[in-house]
Amino acid sequence: MAEVYTNLKKTVLTLIEEKSFQRLRDILITMPPADIAALFSELSEKSLPLVFRLLPKDLAAETFVEMDSDLQHHLIQGFSDAELQAVVNELYVDDAAALIEEMPANVVKRILRQADPETRRQINEILKYPEDSAGSIMTTEFVSLRAHMTVADAIKRIRQLGVDSETINACYVTDDGRRLIGVVSIRTLILANENDRIEKIMNRYVVSVRTTEDQETVAKMFAKYDLTVLPVVDGEGRLVGIVTVDDAIDVLQEETTEDFEKMAAITPTDRPYLKTSVLEIWKSRIPWLLVLMISATFTGLIISHFEDALKTYVLLTAYIPMLMDTGGNSGSQASVTVIRGLSLNELEFRDLFRIVWKEFQVAILAGATLAAINFVKLMFFDQVTLLVAFVICLTLFLTVCVAKLTGCIFPMLAQKAGFDPVVMASPFITTIVDALSLLIYFRIATMILGI
Amino acid sequence: MAEVYTNLKKTVLTLIEEKSFQRLRDILITMPPADIAALFSELSEKSLPLVFRLLPKDLAAETFVEMDSDLQHHLIQGFSDAELQAVVNELYVDDAAALIEEMPANVVKRILRQADPETRRQINEILKYPEDSAGSIMTTEFVSLRAHMTVADAIKRIRQLGVDSETINACYVTDDGRRLIGVVSIRTLILANENDRIEKIMNRYVVSVRTTEDQETVAKMFAKYDLTVLPVVDGEGRLVGIVTVDDAIDVLQEETTEDFEKMAAITPTDRPYLKTSVLEIWKSRIPWLLVLMISATFTGLIISHFEDALKTYVLLTAYIPMLMDTGGNSGSQASVTVIRGLSLNELEFRDLFRIVWKEFQVAILAGATLAAINFVKLMFFDQVTLLVAFVICLTLFLTVCVAKLTGCIFPMLAQKAGFDPVVMASPFITTIVDALSLLIYFRIATMILGI
Known part of the structure; x- marks a missing residue:
């Protein structure tokens, strides 16, 4: 594995040297974002922005999220306003909010200026929750359905909204007051009859958390209830966001690291x-x-x-x-x-x-x-x-x-x-x-x- | 939380006493399986089988999986052959394989006798892989598609096979030799045009693992690549199973416990x-x-x-x-x-x-x-x-x-x-x-x- 990686790095460096950008791009698009980010962390400060620009828009955003904050900062400083706008609006809002928490004030201002108004509103929504709360790790991009819809209506709505939603594996059903009243998995939708009403096929017993719940409790609920998504509600039971399992795993790992540190008489820090x-x-x-x-x-x-x-x-x-x-x-x-x-x-x-x-x-x-x-x-x-x-x-x-x-x-x-x-x-x-x-x-x- | 739970327990015990089984059932079906299992662990040995029989078939199977092995053993001993058959065939095969690893030999024989032939074949397939390998934690129930299918064909196939598959969030594409050649998420399928061919919309760069890969490495890949499913291939690259994120989280927690134990100079054990x-x-x-x-x-x-x-x-x-x-x-x-x-x-x-x-x-x-x-x-x-x-x-x-x-x-x-x-x-x-x-x-x- 390590050897494959060293060879890959050599190839990439040679291609940069030779300015063979088309071939370089062909290699990069076959790689998972986390691996591209790892490779990027080894490039020189000069070639990084050059190579980053080779990535297609969605892969660029996914790779950007996986990079460490120093590199993100370096990249943003080299971005034109248009480039920054493209990346920020391609990010899921929970990732955008996490990015903003890591960046210095002047960069934050620039990011928020480039975000489109709806994205900016959603980022601010997440940022207002206390650190380590369910609200701070949730995303506000999700698909919500209504009980009176038919399966066909629901699938139509998902096709409209789905591109921007972080996951469509679970679709939540809300009432007139935006209160969470049920859940229907995409699997149930696909297997159901087109004319069935959502209220007939939805599961009314939804495990959910309050925005103020501690993130460790949230992460443990994923383990206990075998979830891939968990809805987040406010004090009035209104659906305000969802937490996805990848973020729950990150929280579990963070909390484990903290436990190891406390056991070794170290005050936990967040930085690697x-x-x-x-x-x-x-x-x-x-x-x-x-x-x-x-x-x-x-x-x-x-x-x-x-x-x-x-x-x-x-x-x-x-x-x-x-x-x-x-x-x-x-x-x-x-x-x-x-x-x-x-x-x-x-x-x-x-x-x-x-x-x-x-x-x-x-x-x-x-x-x-x-x-x-x-x-x-x-x-x-x-x-x-x-x-x-x-x-x-x-x-x-x-x-x-x-x-x-x-x-x-x-x-x-x-x-x-x-x-x-x-x-x-x-x-x-x-x-x-x-x-x-x-x-x-x-x-x-x-x-x-x-x- | 603990108080709600104590009240619930009291209610359940009273309802059992009063033989108000219909009302008891109405309460149980609103609860997540993990919570029902926790409640069941507090019931007397006599009332447990009685209450368990109140659950609808699918909820019964999901609750059964969440119970500890002593209780499972106790329940199985009270099951008629028909009841055992119903539960075993309702389980996902990876859960059935895990159950078999915990049970004494005579119970294992009974379980395998009641499983239908296809389930039995799949259970044996999983059991042949070494402990702690990717093969031992995978499930063999998944949907596979072919590159030449249209989106409409694919959705039709998913509707046929989906009920038995543990997840349809990711559908894997295989060639004539059953080799893994791509992946398409259910989200992509839903958002795509009905007449698009799978080969046009599938992602050809699939992160996968070998059956022999260590389960800890597998679990860490979920964290690194933000996965909810990971395909498992054999030595020839043929797709043989999938690992789902809930099992990966369990592995992460087990491995963390082992690390804590080793750090405290304890030889790790599996039992609580x-x-x-x-x-x-x-x-x-x-x-x-x-x-x-x-x-x-x-x-x-x-x-x-x-x-x-x-x-x-x-x-x-x-x-x-x-x-x-x-x-x-x-x-x-x-x-x-x-x-x-x-x-x-x-x-x-x-x-x-x-x-x-x-x-x-x-x-x-x-x-x-x-x-x-x-x-x-x-x-x-x-x-x-x-x-x-x-x-x-x-x-x-x-x-x-x-x-x-x-x-x-x-x-x-x-x-x-x-x-x-x-x-x-x-x-x-x-x-x-x-x-x-x-x-x-x-x-x-x-x-x-x-x-």
């Missing part, structure tokens, strides 16, 4: 890594590093408190990393399992006791296994005394139990209290478990070794 | 948490806990090696957890960022030097910030000597640098070597960084404090 400045990366990472560093002070305090015990048994220090790491890993396993279960709605707060009971049993098993193997190692390889081995293995066992319970309970409580359970992932749990494991360690050591 | 036995959970978690526990032994060895130094400066022990945790967190931030970037194809191996350079700069900034704040804390709160504070802060700074570089380089190398970079996530990086940070700590301490 290579486009983010060092200072921005630093800003997204330093707050949690600081908080966690300062929390680790408590762990240090525990060690200081037992300084005398450690002086007598310096040997005990050597096992601190092993105990802390194993505790941290055991806790992360439980917390990540619970966090993911909550995110997929497989787990709920009412399952708390079942989860705690399950984790407790797993902890007993895992703790016993680790302690047993460690005991063998301590006695035969490290050759510590029986008492020291006992202290370490008992601590290990209890640490695993405490870690698993902490790991499963904290995310559940966070969710219940209205926080994102993801922040209760590894770094946070590790810090808590570190302190607890050391407390257990020294408490047991002072008791059993009599120090 | 509450359905997994304690022993299975233990088995999926213990291998990595063991490996990581044994790796932590090296960290212990480092401490043992510097035992004399620690005896002189027991104080130094108190800062071990803070140094280890900060190192681990810094490393995880870098590794998770890189791993996610690789997974989304935003980063590639050829970006290695850009990434290392960026992480190095971030490390310098973050290390300096943390060291400075820690210095103030050490001098004013902990009141250690200037030299000790210097040792700790210098170690902290170097640890952050080493951790960030380890965190970004290891996943890239793993990917290059053909491993899944996800295994280079937090637990692994933490173990390496722990050892490195202690080596730095003691090396600097012995040099500067002269012990």
Whole structure:
């Protein structure tokens, strides 16, 4: 795949060099827009506008959407007003709105000036919804039908409006007040009799969302209900837009990235890594590093408190990393399992006791296994005394139990209290478990070794 | 939402109690299949078959697909042969194949006996492909057209075959040898002239996958190319099936869950948490806990090696957890960022030097910030000597640098070597960084404090 791509890139560069634009165009029109955009990102700033102009109007618009915002900006600056107008009016309005959110103010003005009045009105409609809401990711280009229409009427209307609609897979039926009252799939329309009335064949039970609904909830509804389109209604139940499945997938991927970042103690950013400045990366990472560093002070305090015990048994220090790491890993396993279960709605707060009971049993098993193997190692390889081995293995066992319970309970409580359970992932749990494991360690050591 | 649901559940239970089945049916047919399935999972084993029989045939099949395998099994055992036949033949074949993979052997036999011969042939076709391949998630029910057909012919054919096809949003065009030569969307068909030939309006550049392609790659193609359907071809380019976007979304979510699990040092399992036995959970978690526990032994060895130094400066022990945790967190931030970037194809191996350079700069900034704040804390709160504070802060700074570089380089190398970079996530990086940070700590301490 990568090799095919390298060859393709070479061919394209040669054709540009030779100014064989007709042949270049013949190659480009066989490629999917996402691949053309990837290729364009490797061209020189000079040849990009040249090559972009070779694309037919619709392919140009589709490719433009797939490009990153720096390249879009560069292209727009080279566009004549007529060219800009052609691209903007060819875009679906949700893509046009997304473009405007990325561009600097002067470019935004130019884009809106070139958009035809209806497009401009629709773009502004989408832009007024809060970021990350259903309204902000919907498109206002859709086909709506009326209940009294016949199938033949409906197909006629679709043929009139369909070119501008982002999808016609689902056609929504509205009443006199533009309220959503049903849905009919294009498949049903095609299979129905020409003279059937829409009200007879439409499905009256339509899953829909409010404009203000969070985009993550919207994306999850696509997964739950196996949708390809989802209608968006306002507070009065009036149909104002549709969300398409491709945008839902993008949202799912964004939200997954955010979860990964939060789990690694990073404040999420929207920009791709290579486009983010060092200072921005630093800003997204330093707050949690600081908080966690300062929390680790408590762990240090525990060690200081037992300084005398450690002086007598310096040997005990050597096992601190092993105990802390194993505790941290055991806790992360439980917390990540619970966090993911909550995110997929497989787990709920009412399952708390079942989860705690399950984790407790797993902890007993895992703790016993680790302690047993460690005991063998301590006695035969490290050759510590029986008492020291006992202290370490008992601590290990209890640490695993405490870690698993902490790991499963904290995310559940966070969710219940209205926080994102993801922040209760590894770094946070590790810090808590570190302190607890050391407390257990020294408490047991002072008791059993009599120090 | 949860409240509406509780009320609904109460209503349903009352209606069952009162045997008001007609009213119950009226409520159920207004609900999406996924919601009916969720409600059914809360009914008693006795009332479930009773209520299930109220559903109209198509809704029954759609609801059946959304239920978990235990409930499906329970229902099938209560089905008469005629009922089983009705459900099985109403299912799309990919769903029927997925069902068969979940059921015990005797149930599988019964299902295949009740399926009509064509359905049985198609199910067996899907079952022969390896797990997690494109072939195993595709459906063989699709509409294929021929290039010489007119639009009117095509629509006629769709009307004949469409009822059994999982989607008609994209219709694929094949030649005499069943090879895929083009695609035409239902939208293009509807908007085209009745007498146009398919070869004139079809798109010849079709993104397709081989039956053997990995399902994760398939799912990512939906995201990249904004698809709702993707055709699957065999080694000779013959069209054998289609994958629909709802299945692609399921794959994306499964793969994301696997990544989360691997990042938390868990061997991925397919079953939902509450359905997994304690022993299975233990088995999926213990291998990595063991490996990581044994790796932590090296960290212990480092401490043992510097035992004399620690005896002189027991104080130094108190800062071990803070140094280890900060190192681990810094490393995880870098590794998770890189791993996610690789997974989304935003980063590639050829970006290695850009990434290392960026992480190095971030490390310098973050290390300096943390060291400075820690210095103030050490001098004013902990009141250690200037030299000790210097040792700790210098170690902290170097640890952050080493951790960030380890965190970004290891996943890239793993990917290059053909491993899944996800295994280079937090637990692994933490173990390496722990050892490195202690080596730095003691090396600097012995040099500067002269012990």
